[in-house]
């Protein structure tokens with residue numbers, strides 16, 4: 001089904017949560033594919049479903065799941081059909097890992113950092129023995145720019161930037177193909193953020209890890225982006241080669257979003273988007289952006305397809321269908 | 322617009338006491354350590370600095386919410402320190418508005434919009450008839466319109482942008498002379514950030530308000546004010562016009578900051594940026610001399626690590642606290 005050069009292919013993925021007020025369609029009908037190597041950034045505003053998308057692909061589900069369906073092909077295997085046990089043994093953290101949004105603040109305060117970073121090796125029985133595990137932890141520490149001396153320290157002895165590097169090391173230690181990074185630098189100061197982006201660039205280049213970077217910070221996302229994806233109200237509305245996207249986004253929402261990003265060096269008339277995103281409890285049946293869109297027309301009452309418009313670009317908009 | 326000084330701050334220090342076992346003094350966090358600046362009536366300035374650099378401490382000190390350890394603050398001719406502090410504070414509350422970082426936390430959840438806006442008026446004994454008119458006007462100004470749609474809503478029924486507009490309405494409802502806005506847009510999405518900044522700017526201009534806009538995001542600065550101060554580790558290290566700072570940053574820290582900030586540009590993915598390693602120092606044990614010297618590539622041993630740099634003015638109106646500019650003469 002999936003073509004061989006595709007590392008990951010997601011088809012019609014949906015994850016809805018049960019709440020007192022009804023199901024929240026946090027991710028609803030997302031499809032995309034990606035090759036090994038190029039980094040994809042997923043941008044979109046708070047609550048549009050970015051973190052939920054990563055969780056759906058990694059099958060990290062909370063208790064209140066209302067619906068969970070779709071296909072996730074990893075190297076040609078639909079991992080959605082695997083049992084939880086098989087998924088845990090073969091996929092999560094082995095092939096795909098995650099630096100979650102709050103990871104650097106959820107390190108265990110009473111366990112030495114080296115042991116925490118090495119933990120995935122023991123859980124997945126990859127390393128034999130504690131000594132070997134720590135040796136490998138030391139190696140990934142070097143990759144992320146932390147001295148081996150830190151292996152024996154506790155989280156509180158590390159600065160924010162060092163803790164973020166440690167959780168990155170934890171996501172890399174099993175040598176996965178894909179690493180999801182959920183807002184990895186948002187809590188850090190600008191210089192530290194830049195240093196960490198430099199580390200990510202180096203790892204992408206040297207190890208060939210395929211990163212999927214989730215962020216609301218569009219300017220910073222361009223530091224890693226080979227491809228850019230835009231989410232709106234639980235759906236992907238655009239996926240594109242980054243060079244094309246940053247120059248000329250195609251979806252009306254992407255255009256407005258880009259026009260609202262301030263630039264330091266060039267003078268630009270900033271715009272904002274009137275109105276607010278629809279509720280995910282009962283999202284509109286047609287295009288979810290329609291009632292804020294200045295290019296809206298009759299057809300927009302129907303849901304547009306997420307269409308390949310050529311040149312590694314997909315857009316979910318009737319203007320491009 | 323009259324151009325007299327509205328706020329004058331001299332060598333202001335705010336240190337937090339560190340206590341051991343909740344009792345013994347174990348030292349100080351020098352969150353604000355010798356800050357000097359003037360704000361003219363009707364002007365807007367921006368203070369930019371990274372997390373922990375002391376921005377909120379500066380805001381709270383100016384607002385009278387934390388007492389300064391040392392230094393002088395004069396607002397519209399009133400001294401805000403020393404013996405008369407109690408009286409000065411009461412006066413201050415009516416003359417300075419505050420826009421907080423997290424709009425939701427700033428708004429009492431069980432009060433309606435109407436009550437939230439009415440409360441400061443009641444406390445300041447504004448007559449009942451005037452109250453309604455002021456509420457209507459303030460809501461109009463922040464575009465919470467039609468007013469009747471919002472008056473009976475509770476904060477959780479408003480979007481983040483609307484909540485922040487409500488916080489701004491509350492900050493201006495007593496017609497203050499100065500508004501301090503501490504990261505007013507950092508919790509908001511990009512698509513509404515600009516709207517709130519522009520709105521704040523418009524309110525500032527129509528009322529000739531003095532505004533101190535505090536942010537960690539240098540890229541928003543040029544959309545708000547002409548003048549900017551850069552903070553690092555409890556000190557203002559550079560003061561300049563926004564354009565001048567962007568094109569000709571003097572302090573090595575400002576230079577690093579400008580290098581670090583990305584504009585959305587696909588070429589970024591192919592370049593590695595040279596920025597200093599390390600992280601800002603602990604404010605309980607700041608480095609001696611210049612606080613940036615351990616990370617600075619221009620560090621002059623024997624000088625930068627020993628003596629605190631003075632404020633130099635190498636070009637008119639552009640100040641830097643850095644020994645590299647010592648030939649330029651002090652200010």
Ligand SMILES: Nc1ncnc2c1ncn2[C@@H]1O[C@H](COP(=O)(O)OP(=O)(O)OP(=O)(O)O)[C@@H](O)[C@H]1O
Nearest residue numbers: 017024026045046047048049050051052053062216
């Ligand atoms: N366990 C849950 N139960 C119910 N609703 C949830 C749950 N987790 C997330 N949601 C809702 O799903 C939507 C998408 O949330 P998600 O965390 O994926 O957004 P996000 O794009 O990552 O936002 P942010 O930028 O703020 O991190 C939101 O409306 C959120 O409130």
Ligand SMILES: Nc1ncnc2c1ncn2[C@@H]1O[C@H](COP(=O)(O)OP(=O)(O)OP(=O)(O)O)[C@@H](O)[C@H]1O
Nearest residue numbers: 337350352371372373374375376377378379537604
């Ligand atoms: N009440 C307090 N007691 C002790 N230390 C404090 C207190 N409030 C702040 N600090 C410390 O003072 C320093 C400056 O804090 P401040 O909140 O002013 O920084 P900031 O620039 O506003 O940071 P941010 O961008 O994170 O809001 C920090 O090191 C902080 O931990």
Ligand SMILES: [Mg+2]
Nearest residue numbers: 050051052101
């Ligand atoms: Mg998220």
Ligand SMILES: [Mg+2]
Nearest residue numbers: 376377378503
């Ligand atoms: Mg603050």
